[in-house]
Amino acid sequence: MPAERLHLVRHGEVHNPTRVLYERIDGFGLSEAGRGMTRAAAGYLADRPVTRLVCSPLQRTQESAEPFAEQFGLTPVLDERVVEPWNSFAGKRMKRAVLNPLNWRLLIDPSKPSWGEPFASIAARMIDAMADAWDETDSGDVVIVSHQAPIWIAHLAIAGEKLAHSPTTRRCALSSVTSFARRADGSFDEIGYAEPASAGVDLGAV
Template sequence: MRHGEVENPTGVLYGRLPGYHLSELGLRMADQVAEHLAGRDITHVVASPLERAQETATPIAKAHGLDLASDARLIEADNVFQGKTFGVGDGALRKVANWKHLTNPFRPSWGEPYVDIVVRMMQALDAARDRARGHEAVLVSHQLPIWTVRSYVERRRLWHDPRKRQCTLASLTSFTYRGDRIVSVGYSEPARDLVPAHLLAGAKPVKGQGKAFGA
């Protein structure tokens, strides 16, 4: 699960910075997803150590009478622009000081390598699978790590256009295992009615969504 909306009035790229909590809307998103999952056979809930992920996971754990676990492998991707405003149209690409960080979009040169994200996220997925074997687990993380590991599992290239990620606020990306192997991936948005319309605009269906990978 991706965390809910964050209180971020200055619009910075908050990354791994502490002190960024869910907004009132984000808390409502977390509650709505918890209600959506209330009837599921969930025996393990684990989240990134960042506040927004912990706050998103809390009502889910509470609804199932579980202690909330923390896993640093689920944390947001590292980024050199953390704490700054950096986005399309804000002039950041025209700042010479930023150019040295923008030389290789395939790695990427401005942050944690995609391959490193895949390794730690797969480790977190496998650990949760083992902890909840025969049942279900909920892991709360962040958009880029979730999208990167999904792209790896669905055999897509890891570098991509961030505007085309299918991983909106409070969405669920589901990995189904048979034994130790992922056999299918699904995606849903149980809090879609709460997500601001402009954030849903780019959430188009992805080829291979729900794809099964065999026995």
């Protein structure tokens, strides 16, 4: 039998006292609250037959995968394709950065976007990673622990919506679970979205 469902899980709250855009910078792990959030996300899927666990190679996603690994007895597979997008504002505080005239050239084309990895690139790598994880799973569910932007952009691509969007409009809370099934033609259908964790401090996302 093929896989049954695929769940995109966002990492939990990150320890980010300086409130910078942490992007792919090393050293940004989960806060204590974030660890509790990841346990809630794993608990939400406790009744599902999860047999494959994939995560981004960044510290915060590997730490967010730990409760799933323990709960289902799995070893996470690291996949670069589900990593956070690169961003020219990495390491900066966004409210200050956008007010600096030297950075305005980065904001010229929000539809691409001009400040980082193109939305189309993010969508392509996410859908490829989802399809491969599904095909490599003989039965049960797949969990992929990723980041806000990749998960939301995968949602837009699968729904057939425009990829260009404002980051403020994303429906992808910390430790949220976005679930998919797969049609006979190989395309994905979104079948659910849940926020099993209490609200955290959502700062530093690309």
